[in-house]
Amino acid sequence: MLACTLNANAATRERLSLDRGWLFHQGDLVEPPIVGHEESYSNAKAGNAGGAAGxxxxxxxxxxxxxxxxxxxxxxxxxxxxxxxxxxxRGIGWYRRYLKVDPADRGKYFELQFDAIATHATVWVNGNVVNRNWSGYNASYIDITPYLRYGDSLNTIAIRVDAEAMEGWWYEGAGIYRHSWLVKRSPVHVITDGVHATPRQVKGKQWSIPVEVTLNNSGKTTGDVTVEVTVFDPAGKQVAKRTERASVNVLATSAVKLPVTINDPALWSIEKTNLYRVTTRVLQAGKVVDETSLHTGFRTIHFDAAQGFFLNGVHVKLQGVCIHQDHAGVGVAVPISIWEYRLRRLKEMGVNAIRFSHNAVASEVLDLVDRMGFVVMDENRNFNPSPDYMKQLEWMVKRDRHHPGIILWSVFNEEPVQATEVGYEMVRRMAAVVKSLDDTRPVTAAMNGGFLTELNVSHAVDVVGSNYQVKDYDRYHKAHPNKPFTSSEDTSAFMTRGEYKTDKEKNLISSYDDDAAKWGNTHRDAWQAIDTRPFVAGGFVWTGFDYRGEPTPNEWPSVSSVFGIMDMNGFAKTAYYIHQVQWIKDKPLIHIAPHWNWTKGENVRVMVMANVETIKLLLNGRELGEQKVDPYRMNNFNVAFEPGKLEAIGYKGGKEVVRTAVETTGEAVSLELIPDRAQLTGDGLDALPITVRALDAQGRAVPLAQNEVTFAVTGGGRSIGHGNGDPNSHEDEKGATRRLFNGLAQLIVQTNYEAGDDVTVTATAAGLKAARVTIPVKRVAAVPYVEPADAPLTFVRSWRIAPDGDARPDPNQTLAAFDMNTWGWGSPPMRAAAGGKYHLYRASFTPRKNLADGTGLIRFAAIKGKAEIWLNGQLIGKKDSYAAAPLDVTLPAGSGKCEINVLIEAEAGQGSGIEGDVTIEPSK
Incomplete structure (x- = not known):
């Protein structure tokens, strides 16, 4: 049943979550080869998929x-x-789900939506292949209207996921890792991503939104409708409205243009994220039959070849990061609230630009980006202008073009043909498709070389994107002074969080920003090269967070990267503070690395990071030195360790404006749990990270603690995973325990669906005082969803029908395997007209395993006429009356494929047949 609807008007659009109640099998399920006449014939017919697809x-x-x-x-x-x-x-996996559809919805348009499946996927509905998808990063929108059954006859969705297929050289996950939806619409409706509403500046403070709406008509008659577009400002006030008449032919699409003018809109910027709502309604005979909304923003963007990037006419240096989409504990199945936490951590560091590398991110994340104030390089995954792959690029642009945060479309990352005519021609075609869908943003490509050849990709893009080619920045600009240029990827430096001595045998790398890949630079070198060149629009550090896979420069036992400014939990490394003091100018900041737990007399390198004028370092109140702040290199001191407090003081204009300190701690005596937020929402979706750390007797965090912690979560939530930032850890991310790594770990808890109770988390460790925290859960209405449907029934649907006759036929007669035409075909209800006395129906089915003990029933909703029920050549039941009536027959014990024959004797002058569903089900 459909548990919830989006609005009171049943005729309008309903977008229902399909996330609940899936069945999963890990590993492939291969059916025996098809070798027989009948099997081959049946296999080729619609709805007859075999095995787990059936x-x-x-x-x-x-x-x-x-x-x-x-x-x-x-x-x-x-x-x-x-x-x-x-x-x-990774391998292969299968998903199945059952769907019950109300007969009252017959005639509506039904669409399955999968926001992403890793990696290749084949989808069947009721035994019909309805979609094949060739990327783990794009959504699938599947019209399932023609295949649906209504009422008690459940619909079967089956999905085979091939995660052996790889698109990237990083951890990609496996399975249906983003959300799934069932969307119900009126026959005349706006198609998915069918509203193009990207604002344009006309002149001065006058703007337009040249809205174009694409309609579809799945109905049986021409749809004469009115399309209405209304624009609301950030405060919810209506600022524009336009209507147009449209006629949409049967099973056709039609585009309607409704440009609207907006005077002096509030501009969207990184600091002020003013968003306007564009609502589109379709009215038929005066009644709203479809409605959809999106948010957009008014802003201007410009890449200047000499001065870089401008937003609303104001120069902005792109202080960016590249990020993949996995997080500690959850892989790529990242709740949107955890994405919000990740973006907030970046914002706190001073990031203003994100490159979602190297693929389209979830649409909810772009909504967050718009609200939180980032600009984005939106990147295509597969570099290929062939039709299958061009569809992926088109999908990304159509889905994302209304987002004001997006400032660049990137068609590829680091392709071997980038320096050749082949690369140029491929990009020329892909860029043309992008421009046909959205010509308000420049196209780029992330090139790791080759942009100085006679003909290359840089000649086909609007903005040249450079990965790591610092040595060629000036050379390229001199050769092409009129071509806008940005670093699309830079740095690739190595740090292990909390480590300040490199130990190659243990795959640990110190966090002083001294180590980088041979193709890259340290954080300090890379930013200095970008910031001191006005023509370089900005940069995107590889990477904002550590991620699984690509553990360069290490291999096993390392299982995740160490490129991140933060680890996989979002815990800061030294690089975080280096960039924070470089990128945040409006408040004084100062940080010290490393911790202050060392051996007495040991010589310790102390790095102080600050955005003030001068700094002073003190140890136990004793001044160690004063230095002018170096905004690019940071400041370093060599200090002989002695226990106590190491302080750094920042000065501006000769006055102290900021200070920080690190202290020598004692041994850990207790645990502490620090929730990221004060409250959870009880919708089954909200999740929050909890920082786990160990404290000494004075309540100070112990930076070297490595204790193993056991978690227990009770109440209205559950643990969905944990991590500690150790790139060499092989711990179970879903288990009950996690070791602290250099003092920290992270537990992620998520509410249960319709949770009412608060969530309580307890953490224990041997020899330490336990920690306990209770997180209030706010009760909210559930996201509208499709109720999971169990399938205890097997429906016997595909029947052979013998010719009518007056002589009683042999119910178990053999039909030649190659004879597909002597007997007819049908599905219940199957009614024979008056005339012949005997009617014979034959089908096959395989009972579910739980019915092998003889506790099952063959249930006929109704049979008209006297009947004999034969199973595998044995008479197992009879009906002795002519009147239409239900019939239950006990299913004999056993397993495997069964052949059922139903012989019906008609009353003289009357019709007869199987008049309702035939199901195999438990007797209780």
């Missing part, structure tokens, strides 16, 4: 779960698996 497959022993789901993160590490994928085996 309608009646026995999935009773499959695991039940809710989406989003990443099965790779649940598995063990394997040193023989792919290093690039973080040594996580």
């Amino acid at each position: 309608n009646e497959y026995d999935d009773s022993d499959w695991r039940r779960l809710n989406l989003p789901h990443d099965w790779a993160v649940e598995g063990p590490f394997d040193p023989k698996a792919n290093v690039a994928q973080g040594y996580r085996p």
Whole structure:
């Protein structure tokens, strides 16, 4: 049943979550080869998919779960698996779900939506292949209207996910890792992503939104409608409205243009994220039959070849990061609230630009980006202008073009043909498609060389994106002074959080920003090269966070990268504070690295990071030195360790404006739990990270603690994973325990659906005082969803029908395997007209495993006429009356495929037949 609807008007659009109640099997399910005449014939027919793709497959022993789901993160590490994928085996997996549709919805348009499935996916509905998708990063919108059954006959959705297929050289996860939806619409409706509403500046303070709405008509008659577009300002006040008449032919699409003018809009910027709502309604005979809304923003962007990037006419240096989409504990199945936490951590560091590398991110994340104030390089995954792959690029642009935060479309990352005519021609075609869909933003490509050849990709893009080519910045600009230029990827420096001595045998790298990949630079070098060149629009540090896979420069036992400014939990490394003092100018900041737990007399390198004029360092109140702040290199002191307090004081204009300190701590005596937020929302979706750390007797965090912590979560939530930032850890991310790594770990808790109770988390560790925290849960209405439907029934649907006759036929007669035409075909209800006395129906089915003990029934909703029920050549039941009536027959014990024959004797002059569903189900 459809548990909830989006609004009171049943005729308008309903977008219902399909996340609940999936069945999952890890591993492939291969059916025996098809060799017979009948099997071959049947296999080629619509709705007759075999095995786990089919309608009646026995999935009773499959695991039940809710989406989003990443099965790779649940598995063990394997040193023989792919290093690039973080040594996580991926493989094949199957999902199935049952869907019950109200007969009252007959005639509506039904669409399945999967926001992303890793990696390749084939989708069946009721045994019909309805979609094949060739990327783990784009959504699938699937019209399932023609295949649906209504009422008690459940619909079967089956999905085979091929996660052996790889698109990247990083951890990609496995499974349906973003949300799924069922969307119901009126026959005449706005297609998904069918509203193009990207604002343009006309002149001065006059702007327009040249709205274009694409309609579809799945109905049986021409749709004459009125399309209405209304624009609301950030305060919710209506500022524009336009209507147009449209006529949409049967099973056709039609585009309607409704340009609106907006005078003096509030501009969107990184600091003031003013968003306007564009609502589109479709009215038929005066009644609203479809409605959809999106948010957009008014802003100007310009890339200047000499001075870089301008937003609303104001120069902005792009202080950016590249990020992948996995997080500690959850893999790529990242709740949107955890994305909000990740983006907030970046904002606190001073980031104003993000490159979602190297693929389209979830649409909810772009909504967050618009609200929180970032500009974005939106990047295509597969570099290929062939039709299948061009569809992926078109999808990304259509879905994302209304977002004001997006300032660049990137068509590729680091392609071997980038310096050739082939690369140029491929990009020329892809850029043309982008421009046909959105010509308000420049196109770029992330090139790691080759932009100085005679003909290359840089000649086909609007803004040249450079990965790491610092040595060629000036050379390129001199050769092409009129071409806008940005670093699209830079740095690739190595740090292990909390480590300040490199130990190559243990795959640990110190956090003083001294180590970088041979193709890259340290954080300090990379930013200095960008910031001191006005023509370089900005940069995107590789990477904002550590991520699974690509553990360069290490391999096993390292399973995640160490490129991140933060670790996989969002815990800061030294690089975080280096960039923070470089990128935040409006408040004084100062930080010290490292911690102050060392051996007495040991010589310690102390790095002080500050955005003031001068700094002074003190140890136990004793001045150690004063230095002028170096905004690019930071400041360093060599200090002989002695226990106590190490302080750094920042001065501006000769006055103290900021100070910080690190202290020598004692041994850990207790645990502490620090929730990221004060409250959770009880919708089953909200999740929050909890920092776990160890304290000494004076309540100070112990930076070297490595204790193993056991978690217990009770009440209205559950643990969905944990991490500690150790790139060499092989701990179970879904288990009950996690070791602290250099003093820290992170637990992620998520509310249960319709949770009412608060969530209580307890953390214990041997020899330490336990910690306990209770997080209030706010009760809210559930996101509208489709109620999970169990499938205890097997529906016997595909029947052969013997010719009518007056002589009683042999119910078990043999039909030649190649004879597909002597007997007819049908599905219940099957009614024979008056005339012939005997009617014979034959079908096959395989009972579910739980019915093998003889506790099942063959249930006929109604049979008209006297009947004999034969199973595998044995008479197992009879009906002795002519009147239409239900019939239950006990299913004999046993397993495997069964052949059922139903012989019906008609009353003279009357019709007869199987008049309702035939199901195989438990007797109780």
